Amino acid sequence: MGRQVGAGIGEAVLATVVAVLVVALGLAAFSLVNWPAFNSSNVLRALTTVGQVGAAVLLAVSIALFRLRRARRWAKLLSWAGISAFVTVTLGLPLAATKLYLFGISVDQEFRTEYLTRLTDSAALRDMTYADLPPFYPAGWFWLGGRVANVLGMDGWEVFKPYAIGSIAVAAVVSLVLWSRLIRADWAVGVTAAITAVGVTYAAPEAYGAVIAILIPPVLVMAWGALYRPAELTLRTAAVSDGNENPAAAEAAGATAARDSGAAGLSGAATAGGWAAVLGTGLFLGLAATFYTLYFAFAVFAVVLMAVFAAGLGVRACYAARTPRRIAVQQGDAGQPVGGIGRAIGSPLLRLVVMGVVTALVGLPVFVPFLLRMLDNPKLESGGAFHYLPEAGSELPLPMAEFSLLGGLCLVGVIWLVLRASSSRRAQSLGLGVIAVYLWSLLSMLATVAGSTLLSFRLEPVLLVLLAAAGAFGFVEGARAVYQALNEPARFRWVAIVLATVGALAYCQNIAHVLAPEITTAYTDTDGDGNRADQRDPAAVRHYHHIDDALRAQTGREPSENVLLTGDTTFLAYYPYFGFQGLTSHYANPLADYADRSAAIEGWSELETPQELLDAMAAAPWRAPDAFLFRRSGDDYTLRLAADVYPNDPNVRRYTVTFPAAVFDDPRFTTTDIGPFSLVVVKR
Structure with missing residues (x-):
């Protein structure tokens, strides 16, 4: 486990360095030119398209190198550079003529900028507005941004744009590193690209949320690998029922499950026993707790749901085994007999508890000042943050029913999730994540009876990245199935490649249209220097x-x-x-x-x-x-x-x-x- 965790963290650090360099160089280059405003000219839109094509070329070359099994180190470097370059040009170029980020200083971006300004002024955990109060909203993303501002010698409002773009790029390459340790490297690049494109489109205005949303799909796959381990239960149960346990068969089945989940390094039966995945999930949940309370609560909800399903499937496997008793007796890791049903329930529960301990160790330091002050103040206003129910929060989000490129990708994802629900651990984990979103949405609507909500409409970006990941897997596996059904025609692979390329570029070109209101506001708001980027009279x-x-x-x-x-x-x-x-x-x-x-x-x-x-x-x-x-x-x-x-x-x-x-x-x-x-x- 130490080797796995160390190697993963080391690779994530290298990827982060590459992403930071790409973002820094890109934004510095963009600032050297006196660009026209995005909302009054198509120049930046044209250059954004060119930049996206360039990023796509880097990703395509990295995928080709991975498939050819050549220059794997260069392939990794190109994939990290391509993903971070995509984020940089997609967000940085449209905003190149303004110092403000998406939504400027308007709407919710006002209080976010205020928070960043507060933590730029001092590293102490203080409330964004009120004197002598500890913060209630998680300070993690803003605290790190304040340190970046201090290093660069910038004001909080001014560092917001480069820091937001940089943090999203870092999250994207870390997601790629995690995916590459869960599935084939070439698939990892493709699915990360799909998730990043969707995340940038729908989560980027809330940058600290986008960072977590982009990481949720691979983390759920990792968490499922930690919680549901049929090779350690089902096969041993079957072997005991035959009266002669077959370790070789158990290990082979574990390897099969690992290949399907792709998690040979994190959840494979013959490696660290899933404990590396337990640690990784706990670290992510702790990070989410320090960044965004809602996404943290949802992630915990989804992981607990997974644990319940894992226990249920384990119990079902025990009862399905042909044993002379209702409870199979298994040989534990320490050589002691362990009850089948007890193990089925106890194993995911133990792993869930360990995840919780790791999460608390990472996340609690940010909340301790508030919790201590809360104990001294019996009068506590609560519920205000949940008092928001727009129309989107009163309906179930069904993107797969929309007639668009994203709708088509989500529909492919839904089909793949259903078809592979019983045979793919990737489909199981992503499917449980999707189920968790819809359950959360229904609970949020039900909470209106009590005069509150669970802000389910803010989980739509999470749903979209989950379905985008499923859609990417569905497209690849579906294309392979069609290829085989057509007796493997020589040109079919090129057809699939061209179709995927055209769809990806068409979607990416449309990102600026989707973000047009947010980009326009960045140009019409007056920045801290008293200037409007569209050259109109400042406010x-x-x-x-x-x-x-x-x-x-x-x-x-x-x-x-x-x-x-x-x-x-x-x-x-x-x-x-x-x-x-x-x-x-x-x-x-x-x-x-x-x-x-x-x-x-x-x-x-x-x-x-x-x-x-x-x-x-x-x-x-x-x-x-x-x-x-x-x-x-x-x-x-x-x-x-x-x-x-x-x-x-x-x-x-x-x-x-x-x-x-x-x-x-x-x-x-x-x-x-x-x-x-x-x-x-x-x-x-």
């Missing part, structure tokens, strides 16, 4: 650096030492000031008393004198604002707040709170007008 964000200068000068403190009350929460995405109130309750820390804070702000707006306001701020149970950033409305100041109105869709109601200017007419406040803003600093 009020252009005044933010003047506001930052004024705050530093008037408070005499660094941004992270100040608490700011503002409705323009995008300011917090560019500068690491703490906010007195967050964007919405759905992204607010449950320890922050979001509703009570909003009520307090509304109460402050109704006060009439500066002293009343100062007294009310001093009496609040939270750290009071050091400054206010308002919008002017006549002689008054306004800021916008948000309220949770679930189950309505949209689930957020925006409303305006107005403060009379007279309440700040006091020497203890300093008021500065900057563009459409009024900055009020409390003298302390």
